[in-house]
Amino acid sequence: MRAVGHVAGDLLREALSRKWFMALGGVITLGLVLVLFSLRFEVVDGALATTRLFGEDLGGRGEAVELALRAIFEGSAWVVFYGGVTFGIVACSDFGPSLLVPGRIELLLSLPLRRWELLVGTWIGVLMIATLGAVYGAGGLTLILGWKAGVWTIGPVVAAGLASLSFSAIYAAMLAVSLWVRSAALSAAAGFLLFFAGIIAGYRDSILPAFKPGAGREIFRVASGLVPRISSLADDARAIAGSRPVDLQGLAFNVGGLLLFAAAALALATWRFEGRDS
Secondary structure, three states: OHHHHHHHHHHHHHHHOOHHHHHHHHHHHHHHHHHHHHEEEEEEOOEEEEEEEOOEEOOOOOOEHHHHHHHHHHHHHHHHHHHHHHHHHHHOOOHHHHHOOOOHHHHHHHOOOOHHHHHHHHHHHHHHHHHHHHHHHHHHHHHHHHHHHOOOOOHHHHHHHHHHHHHHHHHHHHHHHHOOOOOHHHHHHHHHHHHHHHHHHHOHHHHHHHOOOOHHHHHHHHHHHOOOOHHHHHHHHHHHHOOOOOOHHHHHHHHHHHHHHHHHHHHHHHHHHHOOOO
């Protein structure tokens, strides 16, 4: 596993040297700084006396602090989840194709590395990138709001972890696609296709009754059952961030399906990679 760690570390260093990721870090930091200096709470006996953003009164007087911040935490969870996955698909789409560039792949294969170690190391490296960005943003916001309003919760950080986990399954499929077609554009297209399919799959129970009994209904039922329920995980992330009750059994089922899908995609990618000449 040491070889896998080396590959993941090299990919992380490569990502940190790219302008894309430096810009992302700068945007997140700028957003946190703006929140830190522009958002003001006045709390009296556990209730909000006033809330100001850039000097504008946002109301909320007399409302319990925990309830007032719930909307902020839930909104930030959605931004981190959907925005993070979207950015990850675009920014990481060329890691797989660049792995197979002539000259580089021969060099990598000449090292004491197995092919599956290259793939798994690349996947773990991308997961590390996604997790660092999500946790940095969610954790920074949690610390700022906790300091300003006195409400401390780990919910937004857990929600950020779910977002990273969701992207890891999508990227496993993108990596597999890269081994058939060495194209960053097609890798990103596959990622977005799975992303949207996962959003639809999360609402399959609500959509199924709209189909008439027949082949179309069965095709949709089977197809939607093969992809991770991304929107369900997004809803769970929002609920966790807002300290709302969560169906733990349903969450465990969705996370298990996500991990199973990622494992299957990585197994398919490994099978394809082992069958390539280089």
